[in-house]
Amino acid sequence: MNPVGGRISGIRLAALLGAWRRGTRQGAADLAAAVELQVLDGHLPVGTQLPAERELADALGVSRTLIGAALDRLREGGLVASRRGAGSWITAPGGDIIDPALPEREDTIDMSRATPPAVPGMAAAVDAARHLLADELGRTGYTGQGLPLLRERVAARYTERGLPTTPAQVMITNGAHHGFVLALRMLTGPGDRVLVEQPTYPNSLEAVRAAHAIPVPVAMTDEGWDFEGIEAVLRQAGPRLAYLIVDFQNPTGWRMDEAGRERLGRMFARARTSVVIDETLAELDLGNEVAPSPLGSAILVGTSSKSHWGGLRIGWIRASEDILARLSSARFGLDLGSPVFEQLVFAELLTQPARGRREEIRVQRDALIDAVRTYCPEWTFRVPEGGLSLWCKLPEPMSTRLAVAAASHGVQAAPGSRFGVNGGLERWIRLPFAHSPHRLTEAVRRLSVAAASVRDCPGELPVT
CATH class of the missing domain: 3.90.1150.10 (Aspartate Aminotransferase, domain 1)
Structure with missing residues (x-):
């Protein structure tokens, strides 16, 4: 099985373990318990290659004897496996030893x-886009906010869903996550707080941390969103930005109703906090009821990755023209636009029913x-x-x-x-x-x- 976590350095592991000592006598036991906690919390996935004993000893400021004793405890507990010449790695407790040198199972x-x-119509859309590409080849290939054809069709989708939208309110991106990162870059700085749901999409949390901002969680309840909790965080923490998934929330699957969206919009307006709504899953409605309208006061980000295909890295931002102008300026530090051919393919796919x-x-x-x-x-x-x-x-x-x-x-x-x-x-x-x-x-x-x-x-x- 190929390692899931790769190799972790001694310095990185020491930072991850933090203040692992609970006393002065049981150093090996304390270190083993600290490593086990990181495994159980998912920070050291199966297959993660551990640093050499000397490297880890230097990083932690302890003896190699203590490191060896801690590894012995972890091996006895089934959390670590070792092999001469290959070092030590995190493995499955109580299960088969997973050796990073072994090939991955073909039936994984x-x-x-x-x-x-991909949706069945993907190949036909590619063929149609190939014919449309001829008109673009004489141009520069840099499309700014995106091809007019695709922006028109994305805007029409929002209008059909109950939110009147013009092409000028749409920017094409390289996925919804790209759109969220653009908003983070424009609206937050180091140390700023970002309100998020708990649980939420993991890559959004990584993006917040990469921007040196601080995610502030509000726990989802057995009934969906905790509006009182959101209001309390807005009042007490003063977040600069919020990131929410109100359509089939990832991972809980909840969908916010119309009344909830109106209440949410009022709360963020009072707090003057910008909000990004991730609409990645919005069109994957498996019920028969009329879907709630999108939250027009928010920055909406969407993508083709779930509705059509993950290999089609095209998404969009729906926002006011003023916000899009600011986002365009912020975008130059990340990329210079989205691929023309993929935009043509997605524009063709949007003409087909889902x-x-x-x-x-x-x-x-x-x-x-x-x-x-x-x-x-x-x-x-x-x-x-x-x-x-x-x-x-x-x-x-x-x-x-x-x-x-x-x-x-x-x-x-x-x-x-x-x-x-x-x-x-x-x-x-x-x-x-x-x-x-x-x-x-x-x-x-x-x-x-x-x-x-x-x-x-x-x-x-x-x-x-």
């Missing part, structure tokens, strides 16, 4: 990403639900009306251990800790329904075996 099922394959994609995802969602109920009946979840994943509550805090163990059973899974500002969420795991029904069923069957090994109580497992 990736349940860590909610990324469906019903087939929704039906495909609905079938996959139902297959995953059936598989979880069959193989993992103790796991609980709320059936989402859209999006791409189930947010499953586990019978005990074991999410990171389960993800580590699942790797040895041919499943890559994202533990709950990845979706939290400061780790935690060990009773939760996200399961995307972005594979075929057969593959989803097999993935959950493997996860059930991994979960049984983690809990040390295999019991009876269904037979396929």
Whole structure:
């Protein structure tokens, strides 16, 4: 199995461990416990290559004897494996030893990403775009805010959803995440606070930290958003920016209703806090009800990656013309525009109905639900009306251990800790329904075996 976490340096590991000593006598035990905590919190994934004993001893300011004793404890507990000439690495506790020198399993099922394959009309859209490309070849290829054709079609989509929009209010980007990073760059500085949901999309948290801003979480509740909590953070922390996913929230699957959006808009207007709404999953509505209108007072970012294909790196920002002008200036420090050909392909795809994609995802969602109920009946979840994943509550805090163990059973899974500002969420795991029904069923069957090994109580497992 290839290492998931790569190699970590002694200096980086020392910073990650922080104040790991709890006393003066039990140094090896304290160090082993600190490493174990980082494994359980997901900061040291399975396969992470540990620094050499001398390097780590120098970084921590301790003896090699103490480092060796701590590694012995970790090896005895099944959290670390070692081999002469290859060093030591994080492995699956209680499961098979995962050697970074071994090749990755060919039948590994990736349940860590909610990324469906391309829509059936992709090849036809590419052919149509190829003919349109001839008109662009005599131009510079730098499209500023994006090709007029694509901006018109994105604007028309918003108008159809109940938010009148002109092409001048649309900027084409290289995905929704790119749009969010642009907003971060323009609206925040080092030390500024950014309000986020807890749990939330992990890459958004990484973007906030990369901007040297501070994510301030507001926990999602069993009923969705905690509006009182959001209001308290706006009042007490004074965040410069907020980042929210109000359509099939990633990873919980909640969708905010019309009344909630109006209330949210009023709160942010009073606080004079800018808000970015991530609409990555907005069009993956699997229900039959009329969808709520987009929050027009916010900066809206969207992408083609979930609705059409992750390999089509095209997204957009919908905002006022004034904000887009400022974003255009901020963008020059990151990139000079989005690829012309991909814009033409996406513009063609927007002329096709998305019903087939929704039906495909609905079938996959139902297959995953059936598989979880069959193989993992103790796991609980709320059936989402859209999006791409189930947010499953586990019978005990074991999410990171389960993800580590699942790797040895041919499943890559994202533990709950990845979706939290400061780790935690060990009773939760996200399961995307972005594979075929057969593959989803097999993935959950493997996860059930991994979960049984983690809990040390295999019991009876269904037979396929």
